[in-house]
Amino acid sequence: MSAVIQDLVNRPYEAGFVTAIESETAPRGLSEDTIRLISAKKKEPAWLLEFRLDAYRHWLTMTEPKWPNVHYPAIDFQDIIYYAAPKPKKLKSIDEVDPELMRTFEKLGVPMNERAALAGVAVDVIFDSVSVATTYKQKLAEVGIIFCSISEAVADHPDLVRKYLGSVVPTGDNYYAALNSAVFTDGSFCFIPKGVKCPMDLSTYFRINTQDSGQFERTLIVAEEGASVSYLEGCTAPKFDTNQLHAAVVELVAMDNADIKYSTVQNWYAGDENGKGGIFNFVTKRGLCKGANSKISWTQVETGSAITWKYPSCVLLGDNSIGEFYSVALTNHYQQADTGTKMVHIGRNTRSRIISKGISAGHSNNSYRGLVKVGAKADNARNFSQCDSMLIGSTCGANTFPYIQVQNKTAQVEHEASTSKIGEDQLFYFASRGIGAEEAVSMIINGFCKDVFQQLPMEFAVEATKLLGVKLEGSVG
Amino acid sequence: MVQSPFMSALLDGPPASASGTAWFDRLRAQALERANSVPLPTTREEEWRFTDLSPLTRLSFHPATDAVDIGAEAAHALLFPEAHARLVFVDGVLSSALSKLPASAGLHVLDLRQALSEHGSLLERHLGQSVTNESNVFAALNTAFLRHAAVVVVDPGCEVSAPVHVLHVATRREQAHAVYPRTLLIAGKASRCSLIEDFVALGEANYFSAPVSEIVLDADACVSHARLQREAADAFQLGSCSVKQAAGSRYELVNVALGARLSRLDIAVRHDGQGCDTTMAGLALIDRRQLADTHSSVDHAHAQGKLRQLYKCVVGGAAHAVFNGKILVREGAQQTDAGQSCRGLLLSDRARIDAKPQLEIFADDVKCAHGAAIGQLDPDETFYLQTRGLSNERARNLLTYAFAAEVIERIPVATLRSALAKIVLERTQEAA
Numbered sequence: 001m002s003a004v005i006q007d008l009v010n011r012p013y014e015a016g017f018v019t020a021i022e023s024e025t026a027p028r029g030l031s032e033d034t035i036r037l038i039s040a041k042k043k044e045p046a047w048l049l050e051f052r053l054d055a056y057r058h059w060l061t062m063t064e065p066k067w068p069n070v071h072y073p074a075i076d077f078q079d080i081i082y083y084a085a086p087k088p089k090k091l092k093s094i095d096e097v098d099p100e101l102m103r104t105f106e107k108l109g110v111p112m113n114e115r116a117a118l119a120g121v122a123v124d125v126i127f128d129s130v131s132v133a134t135t136y137k138q139k140l141a142e143v144g145i146i147f148c149s150i151s152e153a154v155a156d157h158p159d160l161v162r163k164y165l166g167s168v169v170p171t172g173d174n175y176y177a178a179l180n181s182a183v184f185t186d187g188s189f190c191f192i193p194k195g196v197k198c199p200m201d202l203s204t205y206f207r208i209n210t211q212d213s214g215q216f217e218r219t220l221i222v223a224e225e226g227a228s229v230s231y232l233e234g235c236t237a238p239k240f241d242t243n244q245l246h247a248a249v250v251e252l253v254a255m256d257n258a259d260i261k262y263s264t265v266q267n268w269y270a271g272d273e274n275g276k277g278g279i280f281n282f283v284t285k286r287g288l289c290k291g292a293n294s295k296i297s298w299t300q301v302e303t304g305s306a307i308t309w310k311y312p313s314c315v316l317l318g319d320n321s322i323g324e325f326y327s328v329a330l331t332n333h334y335q336q337a338d339t340g341t342k343m344v345h346i347g348r349n350t351r352s353r354i355i356s357k358g359i360s361a362g363h364s365n366n367s368y369r370g371l372v373k374v375g376a377k378a379d380n381a382r383n384f385s386q387c388d389s390m391l392i393g394s395t396c397g398a399n400t401f402p403y404i405q406v407q408n409k410t411a412q413v414e415h416e417a418s419t420s421k422i423g424e425d426q427l428f429y430f431a432s433r434g435i436g437a438e439e440a441v442s443m444i445i446n447g448f449c450k451d452v453f454q455q456l457p458m459e460f461a462v463e464a465t466k467l468l469g470v471k472l473e474g475s476v477g
Numbered sequence: 478m479v480q481s482p483f484m485s486a487l488l489d490g491p492p493a494s495a496s497g498t499a500w501f502d503r504l505r506a507q508a509l510e511r512a513n514s515v516p517l518p519t520t521r522e523e524e525w526r527f528t529d530l531s532p533l534t535r536l537s538f539h540p541a542t543d544a545v546d547i548g549a550e551a552a553h554a555l556l557f558p559e560a561h562a563r564l565v566f567v568d569g570v571l572s573s574a575l576s577k578l579p580a581s582a583g584l585h586v587l588d589l590r591q592a593l594s595e596h597g598s599l600l601e602r603h604l605g606q607s608v609t610n611e612s613n614v615f616a617a618l619n620t621a622f623l624r625h626a627a628v629v630v631v632d633p634g635c636e637v638s639a640p641v642h643v644l645h646v647a648t649r650r651e652q653a654h655a656v657y658p659r660t661l662l663i664a665g666k667a668s669r670c671s672l673i674e675d676f677v678a679l680g681e682a683n684y685f686s687a688p689v690s691e692i693v694l695d696a697d698a699c700v701s702h703a704r705l706q707r708e709a710a711d712a713f714q715l716g717s718c719s720v721k722q723a724a725g726s727r728y729e730l731v732n733v734a735l736g737a738r739l740s741r742l743d744i745a746v747r748h749d750g751q752g753c754d755t756t757m758a759g760l761a762l763i764d765r766r767q768l769a770d771t772h773s774s775v776d777h778a779h780a781q782g783k784l785r786q787l788y789k790c791v792v793g794g795a796a797h798a799v800f801n802g803k804i805l806v807r808e809g810a811q812q813t814d815a816g817q818s819c820r821g822l823l824l825s826d827r828a829r830i831d832a833k834p835q836l837e838i839f840a841d842d843v844k845c846a847h848g849a850a851i852g853q854l855d856p857d858e859t860f861y862l863q864t865r866g867l868s869n870e871r872a873r874n875l876l877t878y879a880f881a882a883e884v885i886e887r888i889p890v891a892t893l894r895s896a897l898a899k900i901v902l903e904r905t906q907e908a909a
Contacts, residue, residue: 067523376826391841394808398839404832404849405527409823412852419838419845 026083032056035182038083042151042185045158055171055181062175068338069367069399070307072280075245082183082216139199145229146191147202150218153189160191164222168251168288168315176247176309177284180216184249187217192227192258201457203232219250223258225291230261232460246305247282256291256318261299263456265464268304275334275363278306285312286342289321289350297324298341299455301464306335311369313342316350316378323352326452330468331364331396340370340387340401345378345411354385355451359468360396367399374411381408385415390448392422442468481517483534487618487655488513490540498593504605508620515614527799527831528741528770533713538685540622541568541654547646547679549575555646555677557892561639562586564627567646568684569656571625575644583635584670585628589659592628596663599630604661607691607719613743615687615715619657626659629672633665633695640671640701640890647678647686647709658688664698664726671701671889678709678736688716694726696750701729703888705897708736710765717743724750724779731887734761734769735900741770741799748810752781757788759800760884762904764793764824774803777810784815791881791905793824803835804847810840817847822854822880854880877905 026037035056039049064075140147146157153161171181192198223229246268252260262285271278281304287296298312314323325341343352352372360366366389374381389398400417422444430440445468446453453461480488488509495502517534518525545567552565552575564586565575571588578586585596592600605620627643645658662672674690686708694700708714714737720728734740746755761769775784790798798821806813821830834847854876862872881901888894 389836389838391838391843394811394839394841396839396841397837399835399837400847401835402833402849404830404851406821406823406831406851407827407829409826409828409853411823413850414852415834415847415849417834417836417845417847419836419843421841421843 025081028081029078030080030082030183034082038183038185041083042154044154047162048154051166051171052182055178056183058172059175059178059182062172062178064175068309068369069365069401070309070336070338072307072336075280077179080245083185143196143199144193145196145198146189148189150184150187150189150220157189157191160222161189161220164220164251164253165218166251168253168286169249169284174284176282177249180218180247180249180284184216184218187219187248189219190221190229190231192223192229194224195226197227198229201230201232203234215244215246215248217248219248221251221260221262222253223255223260225256225258227255228259230457231263232457233262233264234460245280245282248284250283250285250312252287252296254287254289254291254294254296254321257293258291259295260287261297262287262312263460264300264302265460265467266300266302266304266308267467270304270335271306271333273333273362275306278335279304281305281308281310283310285310286315287313287323288315289318289323289347291321292318292347293320294318295322295324297326297455299326299452300328301452301456301460301467302327302329302337302339303467305337308337308339310339311341313344314352315344315346316352317346319347320349321347322350325352325354325356326455327356328359328449328452328464328468329357329366329368330359331361331366333362333364335362335364337365338367338369340368342371343373343383344371345374345381345383348377348379349381350378351382353383354387356385356387357449357452358387358389358398359392359445359448360389360398361392363395365397365399367401369401371403371405372413372415373405374408374413376407378408379410381411381413383411383413387417388448389417389419390421390445391419480513481534482537484517486537486539490622490655491542496593498597500601501593501604505621505623508605508617511617512614512621515612515617517614524772524801527797528739528768530739533685533739536653536685538653538655541650541656542570542624544570544572545648547572547648551679552646555644555675557642557890557896559639559890559892560642560673561637563642563644564588565644565646566625566627566658568648568650568654569625569645569658581637583632583668584637584641585630585632586641587628587630589623589626589628592626592630596628596630599663600628600661603663603691603693605691607693607721607747613717616689616717619659619687619689622657623659626661629660629662629670631662631664631668631670631698634667635665636669638669638671640673643672643674645674645676645686645688647676647682647684647712649680649682650684653683653685655685655687658686660688660690662690662692662700664692664694664700666695667697668695669699672703673890673893674702674704676706676708676714676736678707678712680709681711682709683711684709685713686716688714690716690718692718692720692728694720694722694728696723697725698723699727701889703731703890703893704733704742705893706734706736706740706742707900708740710736710738712737714740716741717745720744720746720755722746722748722750722753722755725752726750727754729756730758731884731889732757732759732771733884733888733897734759734763734771735904737767737769739768741772744771744773745776746774747776748779748782751779753779754783755785757784757786758884758887759788760881761790761792761798762881762901763790763796763798764904765796766794767796768799769796770799772801774805775815777804777806777813777815780810781812782810782815783813784817786817787884788817788819789821789880789884790830791822791824791877792828792830795825795827797829797831800830800832801835802833802847803837804845806838806840806843806845808839811842813840813843813845815843815845819847819849820880821851822877823851824853824877874906878902881905
């Protein structure tokens with residue numbers, strides 16, 4: 001049985017290939033000149049350059065965080081290419097996109113063109129830091145939604161960007177957020193005006209392509225009063241031996257009665273079975289429930305990256321606001337994940353819910369780290385957290401570090417955590433019903449993660465279920 | 478290294494005179510070196526994030542070395558009749574007059590000096606060995622200035638059900654003083670015993686106490702341990718309790734924190750063999766500006782270990798309770814069954830609880846769970862009692878008492894249990 005499992009666990013990375021596209025790159029290294037170059041290349045206004053330089057100067061004074069439960073060789077920030085753009089070409093339609101690029105997306109199964117139409121998804125494709133194609137833009141524009149790359153937004157809607165950029169994650173928030181603020185190249189911008197319910201799920205696929213180019217996306221989503229949006233983010237990256245740094249920042253702002261749902265499936269290259277290579281995924285994601293009755297919901301399925309360091313958080317500032325976090329984190333081989341959330345209750349009658357499922361296999365290490373903080377004025381705050389871990393094999397680790405800080409007596413905070421494994425008896429039961437080990441494991445895992453998968457939009461749920469199946473089937477013995 | 482006035486006052490104390498036992502003098506010298514070199518913890522360190530020591534380190538304390546007579550009457554109120562043997566320390570100094578040391582086969586209760594001569598090799602093996610004091614400056618201070626200690630040695634196979642009472646009494650002195658209470662319990666193979674450590678104060682004493690307890694259980698031994706911290710309101714206690722369990726042993730701890738302006742207890746339990754069983758129940762009942770910190774760590778290094786842990790806190794006034802409960806299951810510690818529950822009750826607007834249950838698991842065939850709940854009394858429960866004719870206030874008091882009593886009830890000595898129940902009852906009435 002364990003041989004089957006080993007086999008499944010060791011399945012090669014299916015999305016591992018490099019697309020040969022000429023790209024225009026900045027020289028290695030980081031300095032004020034690099035930042036000025038990025039800013040100039042992107043024809044940015046002066047205030048944004050100042051924003052970047054401020055962040056950079058702050059970053060110089062900071063030190064890398066050491067508290068996460070992850071271990072990796074020191075990163076040489078001077079050995080990274082901070083800007084890489086595909087050679088500029090004017091594209092009139094999606095047909096003009098480099099066929100090589102299109103094939104890449106095809107291999108990944110990115111729903112574009114008809115696929116996009118069939119799936120009802122507007123895809124803002126990011127290929128190494130620069131947006132290449134945007135679909136459904138007109139359709140969204142009809143209802144007043146702005147959905148474009150952040151560079152376009154800077155050019156076309158500078159006031160909006162200036163108002164919200166850095167308002168949730170300040171430039172000096174943490175080491176990697178500061179770095180991102182200094183050198184971010186592209187990302188998505190989404191603005192849902194007052195009272196508009198976004199008619200479709202918005203989606204971005206990120207892909208890291210040029211070897212050694214760190215990606216520093218910046219995503220900003222603003223939902224005005226009464227607006228609602230569901231945003232999907234999916235990631236795959238080709239196979240490289242050297243580690244790649246990915247330090248993104250995502251900011252969400254929800255005004256009165258607004259509702260933002262942010263879903264992620266992350267399947268970047270995790271390194272080989274000996275822990276060589278793979279992406280360092282150091283991400284800052286934070287949502288601000290600024291208005292009353294607002295709601296922000298994070299759903300993530302994290303299966304890739306050599307190291308994941310990510311805490312999608314909600315700051316519940318508005319009265320009656322709601323924060324949610326649903327997560328499945330799967331680690332295998334020598335992957336390390338330190339992920340979780342922060343729910344900061346500031347307003348009255350705020351509610352939060354955390355469901356985290358961690359699955360560890362191989363020699364991997366999977367940590368849940370979460371904070372539930374109820375401020376002195378957050379009367380009647382309510383939190384429920386559940387973090388379950390599953391261990392597959394005896395050489396992996398599962399940790400939970402939940403921080404609970406309560407300063408209001410009317411708060412009600414509950415946390416529970418459990419650890420389990422796939423039992424021989426469970427597999428035997430399946431076997432007695434004629435279901436093989438492989439399928440049984442897949443079913444058990446899917447059952448374990450059901451609470452989270454239910455939160456995913458349909459097409460993501462299918463993808464996620466398949467992904468876990470591929471990554472884990474047969475790793476139980 | 479330049480020492481803070483707090484540390485230099487402590488380190489300037491009279492040096493420990495040579496004991497005539499080379500290894501013991503060496504142990505103290507090494508500890509003194511550590512106390513000199515390890516910096517005081519700050520809130521920048523993860524383990525001390527919520528416990529700010531600056532109210533303590535702003536003050537200075539001088540070691541007390543002379544004995545004080547507290548009088549039989551004051552002492553009597555602190556004793557209980559069930560005790561089989563008793564060691565009383567007043568401001569850290571052994572009071573032979575108040576102690577009761579009956580000669581009994583198999584159970585040896587002694588002061589350090591006597592223990593060094595009678596059980597030298599046992600002490601050499603265990604004293605200062607199980608305390609994880611490499612980084613703990615307060616445990617290092619305790620060892621560095623070690624003069625008196627309660628030593629309990631239980632011979633293999635010996636079973637004593639009546640408890641050994643170790644009482645530490647602090648008195649009011651002209652100069653704020655420092656005390657270093659120390660307990661070493663060595664339970665032999667398949668032995669059984671009960672230990673009560675009680676920290677009390679007479680009057681409004683102002684002192685700093687850094688107690689260290691070390692408990693060593695040989696295979697299949699069974700130790701029941703109650704630790705009652707009822708220090709003076711202005712006192713500081715920074716203690717540690719290390720437990721080393723051999724295969725098949727069983728350790729039960731009831732730990733109650735009621736007193737002190739700032740108190741912290743670091744409990745470290747290590748399973749050194751298969752099939753160890755650990756039960757821990759903790760209660761912090763605090764109000765005003767008190768801070769009570771409980772850090773526990775259970776290291777499951779071997780298979781088939783079992784843990785049941787309950788921690789409760791009732792926090793009123795502007796008090797602050799901190800709980801950090803770590804459960805570590807090492808690779809190979811299969812069939813570990815660990816459960817932890819942490820429950821906090823906030824009674825006032827300014828009260829605060831910081832809890833961090835923590836699981837670190839490196840074995841797959843284990844059952845580990847923890848739960849934490851923080852909130853206030855269930856309105857349904859108070860309503861139910863009101864339908865039975867209790868006023869809202871009385872209903873709340875009763876429920877608060879019941880919340881705390883779950884831990885108090887586990888104290889193995891009837892007299893002590895009811896004495897504490899009374900204190901808790903009074904405190905819970907005040908709080909409302």
